[in-house]
Amino acid sequence: MAKDFSTRAENYSKWYNDIVQRAELAENSAVRGCMVIKPYGYAIWEKMQAALDNMFKETGHSNAYFPLFIPKSFFSKEADHVEGFAKECAIVTHYRLKNDPDGKGVVVDGDAKLEEELIIRPTSETIIWDTYRNWIQSYRDLPILVNQWANVVRWEMRTRMFLRTAEFLWQEGHTAHATEQEALEETYQMLDVYADFAENFMAIPVLKGLKSENERFAGALETFCIEALMQDGKALQAGTSHFLGQNFAKAFDVKFASKEGKLEHVWATSWGVSTRLVGALIMAHSDDNGLVLPPKLAPIQTVIVPIYKTEDQRKVVFEKAAEIKKLLKGLGIRVKFDDRDTHKPGWKFNEYEFKGVPVRIAIGPRDVENGTVEIARRDLLKKDIVATDQLVQRVPELLDDIQDTLFQRALTFREENTRKADSWEEFVHILDDKGGFILAHWDGTAETEQKIKDETKATIRCIPLGDKKEPGKCVYTGKPSEGRVVFARAY
């Protein structure tokens, strides 16, 4: 197709933006840092939501909804939390406009000033824990396993569609427990749910790990995360699960009477993923021909493109195409028959290739005669001729195979781009020359991590879970290290 968009090698950042825009996923809006999620991009998010929501419900969670606004005073109640979020929040100060006395338009009505300013939620721990205080009296009221699908606002200065926007969509789980142990188990469980979703739906392999203190959520005792590797060798945090200890229960005075009749503070977790995942999905699989989508999250899994010249041909081809559509739909496949006569088949081929539709079926009059179709897979850009009566087997097989191939390809890429560094020289060399995940020893201090970040822009993505500890010496200070951690430059 006409090459008027960037390749990854030419300009990775432009390649990403080109895909977002040309595949009609999103665009910048008139409001600084906020994007419009277009129907095709939103359809991917809907598929993600449906899969995640189902996983949350299977693990016993219910959805609820809490206010968009948080009273300013709530913010100050948890010291680390306000420190983490105060610098980037949208603040509502007035509640009325009036006609501009000096001319056209409207101005803020100075008489309509709020007594206490309201913050647009950047995350909802404070308003939710203020609410939980009234929900929890005894151990019988626990656990509370609640999730919220919502929009949040963080006044980011440098934004990028899907990856970092001032307003974004997400889910935030907020659970309350009687014991530390149970809260920790929930934290791990939701980390596993996220990893499962990333690998089995998004086809993206992820590392599960613990965040260092520098990267911890403001107000958490521990933050766990899943980290993915993008094709430019940069890491992307794809989800976090926080063990909040009793911090918010103490800040909002949430206590319960235990079985033994003692009054104790409640234990908490919170966990979230956002529309950022759509950005991760784009960057993990797409190629220089456009978007590539894993079948499980593709809004259209299979598209049927008819080829014809005469009206007679049109009739024959449409009839067969409609038949195939019905057949595939009956199998639960999301199938589209593009019957528009305003566009040529070649244009349609390019369009669906660019939009990452996993399987394309082309059918012309000759095919109808032969009882065959042409079937193309987006991931490998390969075509094949298949007997029409084989489609019921072949299309589902192909979709499974594409899902699997994308995961394996991403896994191989990650394995090839995960390297050990045992000296500072080696560390810097790998980072500048190759990128990717670097497994290196670290002395465990926030100071060293900060210095490494200042010098190289690399951060500790996570302290991997479950790895065997291998003592060594910090790659930067030479001081003793308990085990390797994962460094990378990150989105």
Next chain:
Amino acid sequence: MAKDFSTRAENYSKWYNDIVQRAELAENSAVRGCMVIKPYGYAIWEKMQAALDNMFKETGHSNAYFPLFIPKSFFSKEADHVEGFAKECAIVTHYRLKNDPDGKGVVVDGDAKLEEELIIRPTSETIIWDTYRNWIQSYRDLPILVNQWANVVRWEMRTRMFLRTAEFLWQEGHTAHATEQEALEETYQMLDVYADFAENFMAIPVLKGLKSENERFAGALETFCIEALMQDGKALQAGTSHFLGQNFAKAFDVKFASKEGKLEHVWATSWGVSTRLVGALIMAHSDDNGLVLPPKLAPIQTVIVPIYKTEDQRKVVFEKAAEIKKLLKGLGIRVKFDDRDTHKPGWKFNEYEFKGVPVRIAIGPRDVENGTVEIARRDLLKKDIVATDQLVQRVPELLDDIQDTLFQRALTFREENTRKADSWEEFVHILDDKGGFILAHWDGTAETEQKIKDETKATIRCIPLGDKKEPGKCVYTGKPSEGRVVFARAY
């Protein structure tokens, strides 16, 4: 059960609030006018969303997402629109907090003032039509059939849970068309979708009609609505579908090249329903024993309550209950087996009755022996003994019958509370004595409608669609009238 909540006759308003709170649907939050939607209330909204979303998609619409914020200047572009919404909006003026230099806590950072204030969307016509300008060049780009599920904010002074809150959840459809005719057809189609949903899912009969000028959406040429009657004789607007003409296309300069190559302004519609529908659902069907839910929207359609004393009995009863649960779940019924040993059966009976679960199955050791269960329906508060092997037929039949009974009951109520008034005396008498819908002649002027409202608090709910026109004399002025319209006091 213990009567510590109001009946409708005692205090209708308190009865409503008691149900909202005691059935754990919602509660007031720490933020003025904003509610917390609790898991059970949110589950009802999720069922509504799923059914509506499916209907929107069946009629060719896709979901998308537009910014929460609207630049202040956008508001002034459509004169009626700003007039309608400027008096009740939340305004973001700053984007950063800082530590209070005089002591504890945080204050708004005066240095972080926005150049142009941002309005939290009260509805999204302006930001969406600003976006559509770039989406539409030619007739080939039309129609655009987009819907958004979102939160919106209107700074209401008098709020009531679900019925009127400062922040609420809703969907807003925004479509763009090449011709007036097509836009009008869309407006009617979505009105029909809403009426279909209200009657077939919510089990609430609705009147379809046109709004008078006084009640029209700010910026619309015509507003169509569905109107429902609540048990206290007040009307509730349950959904609106607006024909916007070319107003927003003109305000935001959205033109397209027609097939004939002429540059024309685009035609628009918008339509929405909100969490207000949950309020309507509660008020339409509930009784003095609590919430009553139509099966199609009930989060739990059937609950199984086990009855036992000894451990042996428990074992036998649980086994049979689990078997029944599996059986009903296999039929696609949302069934819950309440196996908690922290609460007695009597407590559970009251709980599920109050929460409006349509069907309750109770099973004890004697039932297991006899191969029967006790089955109770919430709508009529009737119980019956049924053979266990009949449940596969009886439960689905019962759910259908309850859905139908609720609709018929509401329809009968509406019919009994719809009256003609042919004199002003009669009008006032019906309104004060009986409430309900009043069919009366009106001279067609905004002045008369306003006077009637000022004197009686009754408004024109709608000018009914499809009725045969019957000329007469205005009930207030005696001037000529083209046909009866529907008056009522309303929520």
